[in-house]
Amino acid sequence: MFKKILRVLFTLIGLVLGFVAGQSLLELNRLVYFKNSTILSIIFLIFSSLVxxxxxxxxxxWINSLISKIMNYFEENIQKIPTVEILLGTFGAIVGLIIATLIVSLIPKSIVGSIISIIISLILAVIGGDIAVKKKEEIINVLSNIKKVGSSKEKKSKVAHVGxxxxxxxxxxxxxxxxxICQSGFIEGALVIPNFVLDELRHIADSSDSLKRNRGRRGLDILNKIQKELSVEVQITDRDFPEIDEVDSKLLKLAQVLKGKVITNDYNLNKVAGVQGVPVLNINELANSVKPIVLPGEEMTIQIIKDGKENEQGIAYLDDGTMIVVEGGRRHIGETMEVIVTSVLQTAAGRMIFARQKR
Known part of the structure; x- marks a missing residue:
């Protein structure tokens, strides 16, 4: 239907152009024979219009095919660009054109002046759009702050921490x-959540696997609680890097652009970030750091839960999940006993305590 409408429009344009061209030829006195006869003039105009x-x-x-290809090209490329960048780029280009108008008004009117004016307008429009896109985060932050200042009816305001x-x-x-951790107040600065992370969470929450589905929904619930119940500033950014496929690589790139840090408990992401020089806050490392320090020779009261891998070993756990391996504890499974710490082993998976029964 669209192609048929375009074909009709092009045909009408051809008729109008033919009429205008025929009229121009008659006015140039090159077709005196036709011009002197009204009937011949009308016939000539009809002929030129039809041709x-x-x-x-x-x-x-062919013109429709060319237009379709151009539209598809622009559509595919525009879809890769975030909406915010398109809007800010348009706004920046408009500002650039306004500045260009002020400058162009000072240029004398002539053919050369018109060409210079067009060039200046195009350059300033491109520069304005480019600056607006590159300063996207700053512009969004300024607009967000203005909105927060102007809104006095907020029930619960978010505290914008400096960090x-x-x-x-x-x-x-x-x-x-x-x-x-956010509730405890140890996190300062804004929490940045990219849209591609939200998309991954939604994909996990929609998984056919029940375990993955529950994990994804839990993640979305955690985000909802952080936004609604805490006073921490949360920024949802649609900044993306289409040239990068992996989500982890996009995270590291975003942290580099924002000059921020990545919070994770992914061991592999932690290592890759270290190679690329991106600061990382690892939740597992924090958990190990805040566990109580136990020194050899200390006494403690524990309950043996199960047997260990080696002969006669029993396994117990502290409240924070730290595993205690007790020599000769297998025959005391289910009992509460006093033990003496013999050594402490720190591994990548956590801390292990070795102990023996107090005599």
Whole structure:
């Protein structure tokens, strides 16, 4: 239907152009024989209109195909650009054109002056759009602050902490401990959550696997609680890097652009970030750091839960989940006993305590 409408429009344009061209030829006194006769003039105008109309009618399929290709090209490329960048780029280009208008008004009117004016307008429009896109985060922050200042009817205002932005990855959101850490007040600065992380969470929440589905929904619930119940500033950014496929790589790139840190509990992401020089806050490392320090020779009361891997070993756990391996504890499973710490082993998975029964 669209192609048929375009074909009709091109045909009408050809008829109009043919009429205008025929009239121009008659006025140039090159067709005196036709000009002196009204009937011949009308016939000539009809002929010229039909000729150009027919030409554009025949060429319209190729023109339609060219237009379709151009539209598809722009559509595919525009879809990769975030909406915010398109709006800010347009706004910046308009500002650039306004400045260009003021400058162009000072240029003398002539053919050369018109060409210079067009060039200046195009350059300033491109510069304005480019600056607006590059300063997107600053512009959004300014607008957000203005909105917060102007809104006096907020029931619960978010406290904008001064500090380095913290970019959350998918694993730490699903883990859930970030909510408790934020409640404790140890996190300063804005929490930045990219849209591509939200998309990954939604994809996990829609998974056919029940375990993955529950993990994804838990992550979305944690985000909802952070936004509604805490006074921490949360920024949802649609900044994306289409040239990068992996979510982890996008996270590290975003942290570099924002000059912030990544909060994660992903061991591999932690290592890659170290190679790329991106600061990382690892939740697991924090958990190990705040566990109580136990020294050899200390006494403690524990309950043996199960047997260990080696002969006669029993296993117990502290309240924070630290595993205690007790020599000769297998025969005391289910009993509460006093033990003496013999050694402490720190591993990548956590801390292990070795002990023996107090005599």
């Amino acid at each position: 150009l109309g027919l030409i554009l009618f025949l060429l319209s399929p 380095i932005p913290k970019v959350l990855d998918t694993s730490v959101i699903i883990d859930g401990r970030i909510l408790d």
